[in-house]
Amino acid sequence: MTTQPAIGQDINRKIYLGTGLIEKNRWLNCRDMTKSFPTILLSNWVERIRQDGFDGIELWQNHALMCTETEFVRLEQKTVPVAVFNSYVDFDQENDAWRTKAAEVICRLKAGGVKYNFGNNSSLRETYIRNLRKWVSFLPADIRILCECHGGSLTGDDSKIAREIFEELGEKKYQAMVHLNTPLDKLKEWFDSLGGRLTHTHVVLAQRSANSSVNKLDKLDKKGYTGIEQNIRFMLESGYRGSFTIEFTSDITFNPPDTADIDAVYHNAIDDLNFLRGILS
Numbered sequence: 001m002t003t004q005p006a007i008g009q010d011i012n013r014k015i016y017l018g019t020g021l022i023e024k025n026r027w028l029n030c031r032d033m034t035k036s037f038p039t040i041l042l043s044n045w046v047e048r049i050r051q052d053g054f055d056g057i058e059l060w061q062n063h064a065l066m067c068t069e070t071e072f073v074r075l076e077q078k079t080v081p082v083a084v085f086n087s088y089v090d091f092d093q094e095n096d097a098w099r100t101k102a103a104e105v106i107c108r109l110k111a112g113g114v115k116y117n118f119g120n121n122s123s124l125r126e127t128y129i130r131n132l133r134k135w136v137s138f139l140p141a142d143i144r145i146l147c148e149c150h151g152g153s154l155t156g157d158d159s160k161i162a163r164e165i166f167e168e169l170g171e172k173k174y175q176a177m178v179h180l181n182t183p184l185d186k187l188k189e190w191f192d193s194l195g196g197r198l199t200h201t202h203v204v205l206a207q208r209s210a211n212s213s214v215n216k217l218d219k220l221d222k223k224g225y226t227g228i229e230q231n232i233r234f235m236l237e238s239g240y241r242g243s244f245t246i247e248f249t250s251d252i253t254f255n256p257p258d259t260a261d262i263d264a265v266y267h268n269a270i271d272d273l274n275f276l277r278g279i280l281s
Contacts, residue, residue: 009112009144011199011243013280015273016083017049018202018247020060022266028256033088034098038062039257043074052270053277056083058115058245064105076108084146084200084245085111090119091131099131103138113144113200115177118154118165125154129168136173146200148177149190159193166197175199180231180244187231191238199242201235205272206250216260219250219268225275232279246272 019042020026029035042063049057059082064075075082085106089099106114118128136145147162149155155162155176166174177200178190191198206217207224220228249268251260 009142011083011112011144012241014055014083014243015276015280016056016058016243016245017054017269017273018058018060018086018245019045019063020058020086021246021248021252021269022262023060023063024257024260024262025062026060026258027254033062036062037066040262041067041071041074043071043078046075046078046080050080053273054080055243056081056112058084058086058247059109059111061085061087061102061105064109065101072105072108078109082109082111083243084113084115084144085109086115089116089135091116091128091135092119092121092124094127094131096131099135100138103135106139106143110140111143113146113175114139115146115148115200117148117150117156120153122154125165128154129165133169141173143173144199145174146177147174148202149194150179159190162190163193166194177202180204180228182231184227184231184234187234191235191240196239198240201240201242201244202247203244203272203276204248205246205275206248206252206268215255216253217248217250229279232276236280244276246276 022040022045024039025036046057057080064072087102089096089102116132147155149162151157155165162176166176176194176197178187178198180201180203205220205228207220209216209218246269249265249272251265251268252258253260
């Protein structure tokens, strides 16, 4: 079940940094992302990200949607590709100003892909699909349209339903994402259902702290790393030729805003990058 190549893109074993990882407000007002103002100027980070060996970034939408025009121009002149634009738009309404703005930003940044999520209302299934297609019509023809099959969404809890939706969408540009810390038996179900549609993976090499009084992520234990390596081996043996984003990492807290030392968090992400490179090389 070899993964279908992205249209005109070399994504095989590329590793990106999710910029939400270095954003303290990533979960602030997460039910209304129009109020989650960024705390960093991403343009100050992009060269550092490139020099540290990442192949690109998965850009947390508000680093571009809610910055000044001066900052946006700097992002347009970036030294690292926006491999994926991580959007939080929804598809409930026929017309949505936030979706329109996101489409404009995606085009200006020449993003290689865009991540989206469906809602969880099964009665709106055809509405979601119709509005997604309309939105995609405003995006570059060669962009990867990446559905995050996330728990709690229409495509996230049942791989068979996800397969039905992708069959309805049809075009190869409509691709899917998995999460690397998915239990192996469930990961196999996703590969059985979606196969070549799976071209991108979110990576979290961390686990919730065993100390219930600490609301944070700790490094994986030995068993956790063994499970991650097992999952990657399975994916590669199954023909996976897609990309990876280090989405979150150890020391991140679940507080909005995050109280972690962002520089320390970023260095943990570099450790994760090196771990992945070692398995993928």
